[in-house]
Amino acid sequence: MPSRTISTEAVPSSVLHASLSIEPPKIVRAEGHYLHTSTGTAIYDASNGAAVSCIGHNHPRVKRAMSQQLDAVEYCFAPHFTTPAYEKLAKFLVDSTNGHLQKVFVTGSGSEAVEATIKMARQYYVEKGEPERKRFIARDRSYHGNTFGALDVSGHKARRTIYEPLLSGSTSHVSPCYPYRDRRTGESTAAYVERLAQELEDEFQRLGPQTVCGVVFETMAGLTLGAVASVPGYLARMKEVCERHGALFILDEVFAGMGRTGTLHAWEQEGVVPDLQTVAKGLGAGYMPIGALMVGKKVVDVLDRGSKAFMHFQTYHGHPLACAAAYEVQQIIRDEGLVENCRRMGEYLGERLRARLGAHPNVGEIRGRGLAWAFELVKDRKTKEPFPVNQKVAPTIHAAGLQKFEIALLPGGGVVDGVNGDLIVLAPAYNINREEIDLVVQRTAKAIEYVLGPATQNAKL
Template identity: 35%
Template sequence: MSNVFYRAVNKELLEVDYGEGIYLYDTAGKRYIDAASGAAVSNLGHAHPVVLEAMMKQAGKVAFSHLSRWTSKPIQELADLVAEVAPGDLSKLYLVSGGSEATESALKMARQYYVERDGQSSKYRIISRWKSFHGNTLGALSMTGDGRRKKYTPLLLDFPHIAPAYCYRCPFDKKPESCGVECAQDLERCIKTEGAEYVAGFISEPVGGAACGAIVPHRNYSKIVRQICDQYDILMIDDEVMAGFGRTGSLFAIDDFEVVPDLICAAKGMSAGYSPLGAVIASQKIYDAFKQGSGVFVHGHTYGGNPLSAAVALSVVRVLIKDKIAANARTVGAYLLNRLKETLLRFPFVGDVRGKGLLLGVEIVKDKTSKEPYPLAKGMAARLTQTLAEHGVIVYPGTGNADGVNGDQFLVTPPLILTKDQADELVAAMRDAFTAFGKTI
């Protein structure tokens, strides 16, 4: 009996020994393609020498100092570098320790921004989408729009949700040729229903992640959202915890949609799994409201801005820029997406293959024509994930796509250093696994 309280207490887990590049090795010596990057985290792969060197160097100086009393060169240099590459005037970096802390911080920053700006404000609610995941702390879970919230509903804030930007299962029954981006227009309906005087922000992922399997919104979605937010004096919060720092083929996924948000939430790829880190990147106008107001953001976490995580993230972002990692994600990601479509859509239980860069998703269906899902009780996502692992591929599964309960999908999010040859290796292994799995249905 283990004394570890695992997330899935009855699940038998593989035991990792070490990692190298895009591969992980278990304690029996078996090699796996880390096609999940853990949880879309390990953007530079495992054991990257530049990052390891930066980590050891900083650990030999000072690993921790509290941001309420000390600053440090790593956090200053990281903030300067992020300011150079972030969209528009987003230049002020607020550091935390992970994605849920980042979105929770953005929620509170949005609320306090209006209080600082106006002296008092009724704005506090955050609108988000169904089929979204914004974190597991209570504020972040209140903004989340998938099944992770169900057991905790009595504890959550009463925040509204709008239709998902889900072209494969369009909630408005539109086709691409008839689409008026109704899913974006749904934001205005919600604002009018709730009252703009109570709404502080709208949060969304530019490309959907864990809750939906890499759904890519209509090309005009973010532009419409930006216009609506401006019209009703609401902050546009861009959740790039998963998509940010190169995964979709740009350093920030929102850049491809030609929009500048008010806040960006980042984590995962920003430190690439080498040390826990998250951040909110704020626009100048938001920073100025605090600067000219009380001067204090009433919020903070113990490990936010620690020198070790900041030094690690600084080395990661420098490598991303120097080695043009985002460009590789764009090029190899497009190649991998085409190969996955060619290979996997032939299987009768694969309904959709989609995504952007190296944030890709595969949706499993019972009937390709009607898009009918398998019932949750069949455990298709878990079973297919297990079969893939037996064939040396680790993916990131999810459920509830069709109706909040049924509907299976998984993410394919390998490290951004993936080569085309490795993409071919991945596709071949997945083809074999899908073939084997198909015989069990």
């Protein structure tokens, strides 16, 4: 039978892409801060995917560490065995908290880390003799992941709605720390914090304090609220409310952790230590899928006196190749002083963004910390009225960035009410320099101005 040559040009993709009608650019090579497409375009990766590729692409040290791990052991079942790679990464993470968090459970993603956290909190109270604790409190417009447990604690309406009938309903939501829209005229920071603390207290009382496992907060809000750092004193007051009612204080640092905000753990800037913490994106920098749950002493002590086991496992938890890659990523971050670079370059990025786009009539607020920054885009700066969701402002800017200006941005939506409200998030690599920041700011501004018009116009779609 004669052989046939099959052309792939006319064959539709078998991948279930984010859109069934639009095929995304095909990346054939990634190097440093650039993604190279099959058509020869070099796209500057200003979003690191979803704030993941924090040391850039194709780093030789990480590739070498992964190759060495493959020569040793590529996989074994973590409930039955351990590996030097898992042990080294766990010790690094514990040491990075000065021992405040004492045990580490490595997962395959941030969503899985949050899922494990929910289970750990529940098990803690069952073993503590408080089985009536089965509820969580999280924040509106938060995002903690796409598995059912993680989505249940998430407060982003657009991402939850279709699955709402399938969710457990064990989580209720309070207001986020979102001063741009929620802080009242003339309200001091202290008064704003107290109002949010009272809201949390009221929610404990509504549910019955004895029924709450804990609160689940992002230390710095990510894509669904747009790089919103906590105001001074906020997280400390939230923890006080939790402790008064014997509930766990849980911080999700999947987005903000491992250096992005200018300290290795974002909570170091807030004067708090969580009882449970998740990390993911900056942990492995995208070289392997990985996340982690970090467990504080009081939780470990209860399990140690009781079952001496965590009633949860996954086929790929503690994966040695992922652990080896993540450990090397963390050594690079340390050796190259990248956490400090996040702080310094983050300050410069904020300055340049405000200088270039601060007067644009459709840029309501520019906010961020370290190398996580966002623009909230509005129809009217004075009233803060958002663009209608059907105008797809952020996705259109994202597309313009890719197609016209060779930059990858991270579009977000639903910041106002879970449906309306557009964001553009920048989350460049930790090893970015001033010249590259200038390039990112210029290309980002051009993409925004291409869609919304320049700062000299009261531009509207």
